[in-house]
Amino acid sequence: xxxxxxxxxxxxxxVARKVDPSRRLLDLLRDDLTLTGTKxxxxxxxxxxxxxxxxxxxxxxxxMPAAKxxxxxxxxxxxxxxxxxxxxxxRAFHKTGAxxxxxxxxxxxxxxxxxxxxxxxxxxxxxxERMGGNICRCTGYxxxxxxxxxxxxxxxxxxxxxxLNQDGAASSFIGHNTRRLDAPSKVSGRLKYAGDMDMxxxxxxxxxxxxxxxxxxxxxxxxRAEALPGVHCVxxxxxxxxxxxxxxxxxxxxxxxxxxxxxVGEAVAAVAADTVRIAREATRLIEVEYExxxxxxxxxDALKEGAPVIHDYAADNVVKHIPVRxxxxxxxxxxxxxxxxxxxxxxxxEHAYLEPEAGIAYVDHDDVVTVISPSQNITHHRHMLSHxxxxxxxxxxxxxxxxxxxxxxxxxxxxxxxxxxAAMKTHRPIKLVFTREESxxxxxxxxxxxxxxxxxxxxDGRITAIEFSMLxxxxxxxxxxxxxxxxxxxxxxxxxxxxxxxxxxxxxxxxNTPSGAFRTFGGMQAQFATESxxxxxxxxxxxxxxxxxxxxxxxxxSLTHTQQKLNSxxxxxxxxxxxxxxxxxxxxxxxxxxxxxxxxxxxxxQPCTLGARFAEAATQIEKAKVAS
Amino acid sequence: MLTxxxxxxxxxxxxxxxxxxxxxEGSRLVAGATxxxxxxxxxxxxxxxxxxxxxxxxxxxxxxxxxxxxRVRLNANMVFQQFLEDETLIRLLPNMPYCAAxxxxxxxxxxxxLVGNIVNASPAGDGLPPVLxxxxxxxxxxxxxxxxxxxxLPVADFVTGPGRTELDAGEIATAVYVDAMEGYGGxxxxxxxxxxxxxxxxxxxxxxxxxxxxxxxxxIRLSIGGIGPRPIRLHDIEEMLRGQxxxxxxxxQASLKPAELVASRSRVEYxxxxxxxxxxxxxxxxLVALGAPKPEPEQRETLNA
Ligand SMILES: Cc1cc2nc3c(=O)[nH]c(=O)nc-3n(C[C@H](O)[C@H](O)[C@H](O)COP(=O)(O)OP(=O)(O)OC[C@H]3O[C@@H](n4cnc5c(N)ncnc54)[C@H](O)[C@@H]3O)c2cc1C
Ligand code: FES
Ligand code: FES
Numbered sequence: 061x062x063x064x065x066x067x068x069x070x071x072x073x074x075v076a077r078k079v080d081p082s083r084r085l086l087d088l089l090r091d092d093l094t095l096t097g098t099k100x101x102x103x104x105x106x107x108x109x110x111x112x113x114x115x116x117x118x119x120x121x122x123x124m125p126a127a128k129x130x131x132x133x134x135x136x137x138x139x140x141x142x143x144x145x146x147x148x149x150x151r152a153f154h155k156t157g158a159x160x161x162x163x164x165x166x167x168x169x170x171x172x173x174x175x176x177x178x179x180x181x182x183x184x185x186x187x188x189e190r191m192g193g194n195i196c197r198c199t200g201y202x203x204x205x206x207x208x209x210x211x212x213x214x215x216x217x218x219x220x221x222x223x224l225n226q227d228g229a230a231s232s233f234i235g236h237n238t239r240r241l242d243a244p245s246k247v248s249g250r251l252k253y254a255g256d257m258d259m260x261x262x263x264x265x266x267x268x269x270x271x272x273x274x275x276x277x278x279x280x281x282x283x284r285a286e287a288l289p290g291v292h293c294v295x296x297x298x299x300x301x302x303x304x305x306x307x308x309x310x311x312x313x314x315x316x317x318x319x320x321x322x323x324v325g326e327a328v329a330a331v332a333a334d335t336v337r338i339a340r341e342a343t344r345l346i347e348v349e350y351e352x353x354x355x356x357x358x359x360x361d362a363l364k365e366g367a368p369v370i371h372d373y374a375a376d377n378v379v380k381h382i383p384v385r386x387x388x389x390x391x392x393x394x395x396x397x398x399x400x401x402x403x404x405x406x407x408x409x410e411h412a413y414l415e416p417e418a419g420i421a422y423v424d425h426d427d428v429v430t431v432i433s434p435s436q437n438i439t440h441h442r443h444m445l446s447h448x449x450x451x452x453x454x455x456x457x458x459x460x461x462x463x464x465x466x467x468x469x470x471x472x473x474x475x476x477x478x479x480x481x482a483a484m485k486t487h488r489p490i491k492l493v494f495t496r497e498e499s500x501x502x503x504x505x506x507x508x509x510x511x512x513x514x515x516x517x518x519x520d521g522r523i524t525a526i527e528f529s530m531l532x533x534x535x536x537x538x539x540x541x542x543x544x545x546x547x548x549x550x551x552x553x554x555x556x557x558x559x560x561x562x563x564x565x566x567x568x569x570x571x572n573t574p575s576g577a578f579r580t581f582g583g584m585q586a587q588f589a590t591e592s593x594x595x596x597x598x599x600x601x602x603x604x605x606x607x608x609x610x611x612x613x614x615x616x617x618s619l620t621h622t623q624q625k626l627n628s629x630x631x632x633x634x635x636x637x638x639x640x641x642x643x644x645x646x647x648x649x650x651x652x653x654x655x656x657x658x659x660x661x662x663x664x665x666q667p668c669t670l671g672a673r674f675a676e677a678a679t680q681i682e683k684a685k686v687a688s
Numbered sequence: 689m690l691t692x693x694x695x696x697x698x699x700x701x702x703x704x705x706x707x708x709x710x711x712x713e714g715s716r717l718v719a720g721a722t723x724x725x726x727x728x729x730x731x732x733x734x735x736x737x738x739x740x741x742x743x744x745x746x747x748x749x750x751x752x753x754x755x756x757x758x759r760v761r762l763n764a765n766m767v768f769q770q771f772l773e774d775e776t777l778i779r780l781l782p783n784m785p786y787c788a789a790x791x792x793x794x795x796x797x798x799x800x801x802l803v804g805n806i807v808n809a810s811p812a813g814d815g816l817p818p819v820l821x822x823x824x825x826x827x828x829x830x831x832x833x834x835x836x837x838x839x840x841l842p843v844a845d846f847v848t849g850p851g852r853t854e855l856d857a858g859e860i861a862t863a864v865y866v867d868a869m870e871g872y873g874g875x876x877x878x879x880x881x882x883x884x885x886x887x888x889x890x891x892x893x894x895x896x897x898x899x900x901x902x903x904x905x906x907x908i909r910l911s912i913g914g915i916g917p918r919p920i921r922l923h924d925i926e927e928m929l930r931g932q933x934x935x936x937x938x939x940x941q942a943s944l945k946p947a948e949l950v951a952s953r954s955r956v957e958y959x960x961x962x963x964x965x966x967x968x969x970x971x972x973x974x975l976v977a978l979g980a981p982k983p984e985p986e987q988r989e990t991l992n993a
Contacts, residue, residue, distance in 0.1 A: 081695035192884030193793030
């Protein structure tokens with residue numbers, strides 16, 4: 061492969077490099093020049109973590125072949141300010157708290173910088189439009205836009221430089237705006253996530269994944285992959301020295317598919333090689349013979365008589381069933397004036413943290429197998445790995461790298477085991493960075509759920525009984541399913557005091573992508589059903605939705621659904637604050653319509669438009685007309 | 689992952705045509721690369737190896753544009769951002785700034801070319817409907833006995849289906865010729881999942897000119913994308929409206945027509961429902977661009993009801 065010679069300027073310095081012509085500008089910056097402030101969140105132009113200036117114009121470096129950098133002047137986040145200093149934009153981000161996981165932040169800083177360079181007077185709508193190519197999964201954007209407006213006004217001299225300083229230090233951190241300690245490292249791009257780290261002699265891993273949802277593995281032939289120059293090892297479940305199996309509750313998941321695959325995207329084999337390109341090529345040389353098995357794709361089918369069995373240990377396909385009983389529902393329903401029943405369903409959701417899974421493993425000089433990764437559960441991972449690789453716990457170490465967003469999705473040890481095995485086999489540091497597509501296909505999702513609900517109420521809105529039954533799709537492996545079902549059951553009927561209830565949450569195995577932890581951990585699915593029921597009950601009974609909630613809410617002394625006595629309860633305060641903040645017009649839901657006064661107005665989020673840019677185009681047209 | 693053995697950046701058209709003609713089978717032309725790079729990823733083409741990539745963005749003859757009487761020659765390296773920023777183009781191609789504003793995002797618009805969008809021939813490509821309203825013709829160049837020869841054909845004929853065009857082996861698209869439409873009001877409508885970075889489900893472009901009284905459609909051009917294998921001009925609706933007095937009823941009536949044309953393979957009902965409101969909105973926005981007052985959304989809804 062002939063190399064490509066590239067001469068260009070990066071952050072004011074002349075650079076000359078000989079590179080693989082397949083490289084993208086992003087690879088050139090990150091791998092060849094170790095400018096890792098520029099991130100790769102998607103590799104497909106969708107996220108903006110890779111934004112850099114090329115000849116003064118902001119572009120997405122994942123979409124630019126490196127050859128196009130020839131002769132160009134490139135500016136990256138590292139070049140915005142002198143070492144140790146921050147630009148007004150960066151300082152404003154620090155001030156407002158516009159960085160959480162931080163993975164999107166260098167790109168956001170670049171996009172904000174570009175917006176203000178293109179139009180130093182841009183209004184907030186135009187700023188939003190100009191930054192539309194950058195995605196953040198943590199902040200909700202509000203703090204970011206606040207920062208850009210402060211920076212704009214400071215740069216324009218409308219606000220003093222001191223506006224970028226921390227607000228007066230208060231005596232307590234609680235209730236005060238406190239700057240994050242790690243924000244400067246995030247706004248400057250200096251923070252190293254696992255994918256940004258490099259080690260001497262490091263090899264690169266790529267994973268061969270299953271194209272089938274449910275299939276027996278008849279044979280894996282790795283010989284052609286092993287023979288490819290540059291390949292250092294190929295691993296399969298055969299290489300596991302100890303007791304294979306991990307999971308947050310049940311250890312039902314092998315490091316790599318063992319005997320059969322249970323979902324599309326499951327790891328089957330992995331290669332460690334000198335480069336990512338060689339490792340990828342090698343995965344294509346691995347020959348796997350599958351025998352397809354009938355699959356399960358709907359949780360209800362999983363419970364049917366004679367359904368295919370996904371895991372031998374669970375012949376009924378049930379991962380977990382959590383029943384909660386309190387009082388006597390027959391009596392409760394008998395006391396009701398009305399009984400409402402309904403069904404609710406929620407869908408599978410991907411966390412889409414901007415940092416795709418990444419990690420490095422190595423065996424240190426004392427034979428300690430070490431894994432660096434953005435794991436949300438390192439202690440548990442460490443214990444599980446010690447069994448899997450059959451080493452005492454003091455020979456297994458986990459280091460948690462900065463987590464570029466997790467939201468529960470990084471609790472599962474879906475790749476750390478493969479890294480450890482390859483490091484043990486080669487005694488070289490091994491690095492794996494998921495592509496965005498791989499992250500989508502291989503990581504756990506929010507449980508899709510179906511809830512059947514029956515609620516009995518008196519005419520004045522008091523709940524007399526609830527029967528709540530939820531079936532969740534756990535996908536191919538148990539992961540956090542058990543905990544999610546527990547929490548769904550415990551929170552099922554909401555912050556309301558229900559004397560008679562029968563709650564069942566069930567999660568079953570299917571051949572869908574595994575479900576796992578995701579913000580609220582089962583609470584969202586249950587609350588969606590409960591709160592919808594509350595609103596529908598209010599409508600049926602002609603009650604104000606706040607009022608019906610007040611009539612049922614837990615108070616100090618109430619017994620929770622699992623019969624714990626509460627010393628205090630804050631739902632009353634929460635309802636009051638919410639009612640006030642939304643300028644609620646009291647009355648049953650049916651009395652309102654388009655005329656309700658609490659729609660729109662201050663503090664409501666306006667629909668997004670492209671107004672700012674259209675207005676700009678119109679003025680350009682006007683200007684052009686005048687000029688011609 | 690996209691890999692290649694050689695990446696070439698010729699600087700003259702002749703060199704480009706020469707290396708392109710000599711490039712091994714399976715090589716690709718590259719402009720902004722915003723379609724090619726994401727295409728070579730899992731879930732789409734997967735890993736792709738190309739023997740040679742011929743990048744035409746440094747070819748000097750393919751830069752910029754030229755106004756030639758009542759036509760504008762847009763050279764192949766024109767990127768979408770230029771239609772949003774260049775004052776002459778804003779004046780002459782009144783629906784292009786709106787198309788550009790909806791296209792991808794500010795960053796991708798700096799790279800993505802209009803010609804790349806046309807050659808890519810996506811049924812939902814945003815660049816195609818406005819170019820159809822502008823009576824776009826594409827110019828294709830190739831080498832013949834060492835000399836550059838060109839041919840031209842209407843963009844409407846050039847794009848034959850999803851991802852399919854009349855481009856022959858060894859040819860490079862060098863320019864698009866479009867009508868200069870000064871004095872027309874332009875608009876572009878798009879539905880997708882969000883504002884930035886979204887491929888259209890349906891998109892629609894309009895150009896409208898009214899008579900001196902501002903009451904009669906003197907001329908109107910409409911086209912729509914995302915409802916079939918390729919974007920199309922709505923000649924019959926144009927006929928229905930041309931020379932007619934502009935009434936809300938007439939516009940609403942005319943807008944019902946394209947729903948019959950929906951021939952997409954997915955989300956057919958949705959696309960049908962969207963198209964009618966869309967054509968109506970495109971016409972109204974084009975009138976607003978000419979100075980008409982912006983209609984209230986309720987006015988539109990009552991007419992459609
Ligand atoms: C995140 C993202 C968002 C996007 N949003 C939109 C959107 O909103 N609307 C939309 O329509 N598209 C969108 N796209 C698609 C893409 O950006 C456009 O189609 C773009 O116009 C392609 O132009 P390019 O110069 O990048 O083409 P390239 O990727 O370089 O090439 C595209 C194709 O055209 C061929 N080609 C290019 N130039 C020539 C030439 N001169 N002669 C012959 N063949 C040529 C290439 O060989 C290739 O087959 C988006 C893409 C991404 C990644
Ligand atoms: S846009 Fe380039 S990595 Fe996401
Ligand atoms: S801070 Fe933006 S993605 Fe985490």
